[in-house]
Amino acid sequence: MKLEDITKDMVLTGILSGTAVKVVTVEPSGDDAITVYYKTDDGRLGEQMLFRSNEADLQPIDIGRPWSLDAKPEDFRLGAEALRIHLAHLFDPLMAIHTSNVDPLPHQITAVYEEMLNRQPLRFVLADDPGAGKTIMSGLLIRELMVRGDLERCLIICPGSLVDQWQDELDRKFNLSFEIFSRDMVESSPSANPFAEKDFLIARIDQLSRAEDLQEKLLNTEWDLIVVDEAHKMSASYFGNEMKTTKRYQLGEKLGAICRHFLLMTATPHNGKEEDFQAFMALIDSDRFYGKNRDG
Incomplete structure (x- = not known):
């Protein structure tokens, strides 16, 4: 040269x-x-x-145009749009509402956006009357946590009679695709543990509480959020100073140990016995509510 x-x-x-x-x-x-x-x-x-x-x-040395774009414009636009959606909650605090097929009532918005989302981690009992829209509230919570990047795996536990209803409402109202757990999943799973392979599942509470082999598989997984519907079924009672737990209650204790956010939904959290209610609350915070209060 x-x-x-x-x-x-x-x-x-x-x-x-x-x-x-x-x-x-x-x-x-x-x-x-x-x-x-x-x-x-x-x-x-x-x-x-x-x-x-x-x-x-x-x-x-020819360094070309240092700030030129040599990628496909379509790929760049796709990436920019993905980033926009990922950060959308910073500009729209009600993002889940505006991207869902629901028109929530004021008390539902208050429960989700003023009470639940502000708790990190969320350990919460959502107690409201039948027909108050607890499913809508949980759907908004799931959707909002996903939009904010705080949820990648979610498990819903409910009575067997409600699994289809849960699946339908989450799909129709929130565009959330959940699969219903079954024994066939275990047989067809490459690892024999669909709880580890599926990120969005709905499972029957009695099926899990009665099957120790399924609980063992479940305990080898971690979840961002576990929602339990009709959670009052996970009950425990005191006889004297001894607490008698049901299999459902024992399942609840295990569920709380494998998730970051734990939401219990029920219309009847209190059966009139203070010690039983305290045992129920221990599912979400065992350090605070464990044991029976002593008189005096």
């Missing part, structure tokens, strides 16, 4: 051994020599006098 061809902003090899430098400016030093002022990749400035004998070592 001729000395006369070296210009400002050119990237060259041959000035410094083993690295390329960017020319800052060039000063002629007669007909057969120039002084090159350069900058290295780490920002250091330097200078070097070059002679005709150095021309054979000098090689320009």
Whole structure:
């Protein structure tokens, strides 16, 4: 490369051994020599006098347009749109409502956005009258946690008579695709543990509470959110100072240990016995509610 061809902003090899430098400016030093002022990749400035004998070592590097886009425009647009959706909750705090096929009532919005979403982690008993829309509230919670990037795996536990209703409402109202757990899943699963392979499942409470083999598989997994409908079925009672637990209650204790967010839904959390209610509340916070209160 001729000395006369070296210009400002050119990237060259041959000035410094083993690295390329960017020319800052060039000063002629007669007909057969120039002084090159350069900058290295780490920002250091330097200078070097070059002679005709150095021309054979000098090689320009074409760095192209450093800020040009050489990817497919369609891929760039897809990535930008994905990022926009991922950050949408920062600009729309009610994102789940606006992307779902529901028109929630004020008390449902208050429960989800003012009470539940602010709790990290969420350990919550959602107790409301039958027909108050607890399914809608849980669907909004699931949807909002997904939009905010806080939920990738969700398990719903409910009575067997409600699994189809749960699946239908989550799909129709929130566009959430949940599969209903069955024994056939275990047989067809490559790892024999569909709880580890499926991210969105609905399971029957009695099927799990009665099957220790299924509980063993479940305990080898972790979930971002577990929702239990008709949670009052996970009951325990005191006889004297001894607490008698049901299989459903024992399942509830195990569920609380494998999830970050734990939501219990029921219309009848209290059966009139304070100690039984305290045992129920221990499912969400065993440190706070464990044991029986002593009189006096």
